[in-house]
Amino acid sequence: MSNSKQKSINSGLRLKTFLNDWMIVFLFIILFALSCLNPNFRTTTNIMNILRQASFVAIIAMGEFFVILVGHMDMSITSTINIVSIFFAGFVVNNGIPMGPAFLIVLFMSIFIGIINGLLVVYGKVPSFIATLVVMNILKGLSYIYSGGLPISGLPSSFGDLALGKLGVVPYALILMVAVAIILYIFSEHTAVGRSFYAVGGNSEASKLSGINIKFVIILAFVICAILSAIGALGLTSRTLSGNVTLGDNILFDVMTICVLGGTSLSGGKGRVVGVVIGTLFLQVISNIMVILGVNTYLQWVVKGLILIVVVLIDSRSKKE
Amino acid sequence: MDKNLVEMKNISKAFFGVQALDNVSFELSSGEVHALVGENGAGKSTLMKILTGIYQKDSGEVFVDGHKQKLNSVRESMQAGISMIHQELNLVNHLTVAQNIFIGKESEYSSPFYLNDNKINQKAKEICSEIGIDIDPKILVSELTVAKQQMVEIAKALSTDSKIIIMDEPTASLTNEEIKDLFTVIKRLRKQNKGIIYISHKLEELFQIADRVSVMRDGVMVDSFPIDQANEDMIIQKMVGREIKIKPPIFDESQFGDTALAVTNLTSGNLVRDITFSIRYGEIVGFAGLVGAGRSETMKVIFGADQKDSGEIKVNGQVVKINNPYDAVNNGVAYLSEDRKTEGVITTLPIYENISLPKLKDFLDLGFLLNEKKEIKNAEKMIEMLDVRTPSPSQLLQYLSGGNQQKVVVAKWLSSGAKILIFDEPTRGIDVGAKDQIYDLVQELAKDGNAIIVISSEMQEIMRLCNRVLVMAEGRITGELDSKDISQEKIMSLAVNRAN
Numbered sequence: 001m002s003n004s005k006q007k008s009i010n011s012g013l014r015l016k017t018f019l020n021d022w023m024i025v026f027l028f029i030i031l032f033a034l035s036c037l038n039p040n041f042r043t044t045t046n047i048m049n050i051l052r053q054a055s056f057v058a059i060i061a062m063g064e065f066f067v068i069l070v071g072h073m074d075m076s077i078t079s080t081i082n083i084v085s086i087f088f089a090g091f092v093v094n095n096g097i098p099m100g101p102a103f104l105i106v107l108f109m110s111i112f113i114g115i116i117n118g119l120l121v122v123y124g125k126v127p128s129f130i131a132t133l134v135v136m137n138i139l140k141g142l143s144y145i146y147s148g149g150l151p152i153s154g155l156p157s158s159f160g161d162l163a164l165g166k167l168g169v170v171p172y173a174l175i176l177m178v179a180v181a182i183i184l185y186i187f188s189e190h191t192a193v194g195r196s197f198y199a200v201g202g203n204s205e206a207s208k209l210s211g212i213n214i215k216f217v218i219i220l221a222f223v224i225c226a227i228l229s230a231i232g233a234l235g236l237t238s239r240t241l242s243g244n245v246t247l248g249d250n251i252l253f254d255v256m257t258i259c260v261l262g263g264t265s266l267s268g269g270k271g272r273v274v275g276v277v278i279g280t281l282f283l284q285v286i287s288n289i290m291v292i293l294g295v296n297t298y299l300q301w302v303v304k305g306l307i308l309i310v311v312v313l314i315d316s317r318s319k320k321e
Numbered sequence: 322m323d324k325n326l327v328e329m330k331n332i333s334k335a336f337f338g339v340q341a342l343d344n345v346s347f348e349l350s351s352g353e354v355h356a357l358v359g360e361n362g363a364g365k366s367t368l369m370k371i372l373t374g375i376y377q378k379d380s381g382e383v384f385v386d387g388h389k390q391k392l393n394s395v396r397e398s399m400q401a402g403i404s405m406i407h408q409e410l411n412l413v414n415h416l417t418v419a420q421n422i423f424i425g426k427e428s429e430y431s432s433p434f435y436l437n438d439n440k441i442n443q444k445a446k447e448i449c450s451e452i453g454i455d456i457d458p459k460i461l462v463s464e465l466t467v468a469k470q471q472m473v474e475i476a477k478a479l480s481t482d483s484k485i486i487i488m489d490e491p492t493a494s495l496t497n498e499e500i501k502d503l504f505t506v507i508k509r510l511r512k513q514n515k516g517i518i519y520i521s522h523k524l525e526e527l528f529q530i531a532d533r534v535s536v537m538r539d540g541v542m543v544d545s546f547p548i549d550q551a552n553e554d555m556i557i558q559k560m561v562g563r564e565i566k567i568k569p570p571i572f573d574e575s576q577f578g579d580t581a582l583a584v585t586n587l588t589s590g591n592l593v594r595d596i597t598f599s600i601r602y603g604e605i606v607g608f609a610g611l612v613g614a615g616r617s618e619t620m621k622v623i624f625g626a627d628q629k630d631s632g633e634i635k636v637n638g639q640v641v642k643i644n645n646p647y648d649a650v651n652n653g654v655a656y657l658s659e660d661r662k663t664e665g666v667i668t669t670l671p672i673y674e675n676i677s678l679p680k681l682k683d684f685l686d687l688g689f690l691l692n693e694k695k696e697i698k699n700a701e702k703m704i705e706m707l708d709v710r711t712p713s714p715s716q717l718l719q720y721l722s723g724g725n726q727q728k729v730v731v732a733k734w735l736s737s738g739a740k741i742l743i744f745d746e747p748t749r750g751i752d753v754g755a756k757d758q759i760y761d762l763v764q765e766l767a768k769d770g771n772a773i774i775v776i777s778s779e780m781q782e783i784m785r786l787c788n789r790v791l792v793m794a795e796g797r798i799t800g801e802l803d804s805k806d807i808s809q810e811k812i813m814s815l816a817v818n819r820a821n
């Protein structure tokens with residue numbers, strides 16, 4: 001092949017991967033531009049609101065992203081969120097433990113949950129869907145036993161800053177999310193361990209034979225997921241200053257939609273942290289505009305469901321060639 | 322051999338980044354075995370995938386039996402009487418032979434609401450006996466050897482009454498005996514006036530089985546001629562555009578270093594029995610034997626991918642505990658698996674990430690940041706050395722041709738920095754020219770003081786590479802041959818020898 005031909009082919013290739021990687025960004029820009037036609041949407045307050053609300057969901061979705069990346073699925077995030085929320089509130093409100101230590105305790109709880117999930121999958125050889133479903137139910141049981149199913153309110157108002165506080169116009173939540181995203185971006189795309197997540201998700205057998213400790217990688221994915229779920233849970237809890245055993249109940253669907261929207265392959269090995277962040281914003285803007293337009297909650301579910309289907313269809317069609 | 326079964330005219334096909342086929346024409350008559358050869362990435366598989374409706378052509382025309390066909394889907398192509406046995410086998414392991422043969426066509430043989438296997442077992446038996454293969458249709462595919470699985474693929478192709486059967490490198494993982502069986506089947510098909518397109522990198526086979534040969538290069542059809550007007554050198558010349566001289570190996574035993582790997586009384590299951598051998602740095606030791614002799618199994622135990630029952634492994638004179646491949650790599654042992662698809666390539670990653678995977682530590686800045694520029698540079702060097710056909714080192718592996726994927730796997734281990742390298746069928750699916758380059762590199766690696774073990778079912782490969790050969794049969798080592806003694810006959814007689 002001649003050199004110039006090779007060059008043009010190279011740039012064609014680059015354009016294609018570029019479009020693939022960034023399609024969601026273009027879609028998001030279009031969506032955002034259209035939404036801005038509505039005067040109620042384009043206010044600074046509303047947009048900061050969207051960013052604030054998206055932040056904690058994005059953090060949780062980034063957790064799930066790592067599990068999907070290694071070719072598994074974590075169904076237990078809903079219950080992890082619930083149990084962290086209720087125990088944290090319980091520790092602080094009922095037992096008078098200061099927030100710092102209480103945070104550390106729930107953090108360790110989440111790490112423990114992640115390890116259990118990982119061990120069941122890696123050593124128990126239980127399909128992750130089942131393993132995490134079981135863990136989900138156990139956690140659910142535990143959090144109801146602990147709280148009797150009632151919310152625990154009365155967290156100190158300073159805790160509310162996590163969700164509601166601002167630096168100038170910029171919400172703390174957004175700053176936290178961006179920081180987490182940057183760390184995870186570097187981790188996933190520019191470190192050796194991060195690279196092995198992609199390898200294991202792409203072909204675990206080949207990765208194993210390349211000397212990658214795949215058991216460690218899979219357990220680590222579940223631990224990261226659980227930790228990020230816990231952080232997200234605290235953020236969501238701080239909005240109402242109360243722990244709640246149903247806090248995360250509806251989040252799994254959104255998180256899955258976000259990951260797929262962001263270009264994560266459900267069979268593993270493909271996807272980017274940046275995609276997850278954009279995916280979250282995308283979904284949040286759609287929810288927000290639907291609220292502004294007065295679409296009722298149930299119809300919103302339908303719309304979100306359709307979005308997920310459309311994205312999955314586009315994804316599987318583009319994979320054919 | 323009379324009328325044209327297939328006529329492909331001026332077919333072109335481009336993928337993003339690659340012009341895979343450029344104005345290619347191809348013909349197949351009934352009762353003909355038409356061989357299609359060419360270097361890795363020449364476009365052979367792509368041309369055939371167009372004929373089977375997997376890819377759609379950009380331009381050109383296809384006639385089957387004189388009728389113009391669009392071939393928009395696999396189904397359409399099947400209805401036109403075409404079926405293909407792919408480069409990578411496509412069987413469902415946990416289904417039976419008969420269930421695999423009739424997959425997707427069950428309803429033609431039993432009620433769609435209640436599947437009854439009797440009918441398809443019966444029918445499968447008929448098809449198998451028709452082509453003279455002896456397989457129990459009720460057995461699970463996972464229990465068959467690769468050769469037998471290959472036969473199941475052929476039976477599957479015949480179950481749709483295909484007139485045209487395409488075989489993409491069917492012999493890549495077969496032994497000589499098994500290849501003979503396959504040829505008997507192919508000859509029978511030819512007698513039944515079917516048309517067969519036969520893709521292979523083992524050129525000597527063509528003279529046994531083909532009637533006509535077509536050569537492709539860089540997406541272009543170079544030439545097409547009857548086999549009796551051809552010889553191997555001429556085919557290679559047309560394929561590669563240059564001559565290839567086979568150099569016999571030269572070893573200087575005084576250059577061999579200390580014992581790298583010593584295995585004593587290694588036993589694991591039935592296929593690894595009491596294995597004892599050692600290899601020194603600088604050596605290339607071949608493992609020969611029939612498929613199922615336990616060679617790969619032995620290596621997998623040494624590499625920690627399978628567990629040993631008893632025995633001892635020493636690396637550099639020290640007893641080591643290798644419980645998993647991770648331990649092995651840390652001890653400087655590398656293993657290139659014979660099974661490219663499930664244990665070799667990571668198709669979702671680009672070439673350079675595949676290559677650097679076993680030694681990511683070497684590409685770190687500040688101890689934790691991956692330096693992709695360095696990775697890409699290393700990959701570019703390997704791509705150049707092994708002549709991997711790709712538009713860029715960032716191309717995802719899934720878009721490379723089979724042989725080029727194999728080259729990447731070889732590149733990965735050649736540059737892994739491991740001191741003890743185990744290559745299991747390293748050149749499977751690689752074209753003659755590139756093979757030679759790989760042999761040179763492996764020999765250089767040995768000269769640089771690495772210890773290398775090569776498992777190969779290709780006698781030529783063993784003789785071209787190794788200074789010593791161990792032959793295995795039924796899980797035991799049955800003999801050892803020095804470089805002066807290595808000959809095809811001696812290896813064969815040891816390989817069929819019952820262990821005593």
Ligand SMILES: Nc1ncnc2c1ncn2[C@@H]1O[C@H](COP(=O)(O)OP(=O)(O)OP(=O)(O)O)[C@@H](O)[C@H]1O
Pocket residue numbers: 321336337339340341359360361362363364365366367368408710711719720721722723724725750
């Ligand atoms: N889906 C695809 N996307 C992009 N490029 C592709 C795709 N499939 C094949 N190619 C490219 O087309 C060219 C021809 O590939 P093909 O698989 O036909 O080669 P081949 O002759 O069968 O080689 P081999 O002997 O290695 O099997 C190669 O350069 C390959 O990289």
Ligand SMILES: [Mg+2]
Pocket residue numbers: 365366367408489722723724
């Ligand atoms: Mg091919």
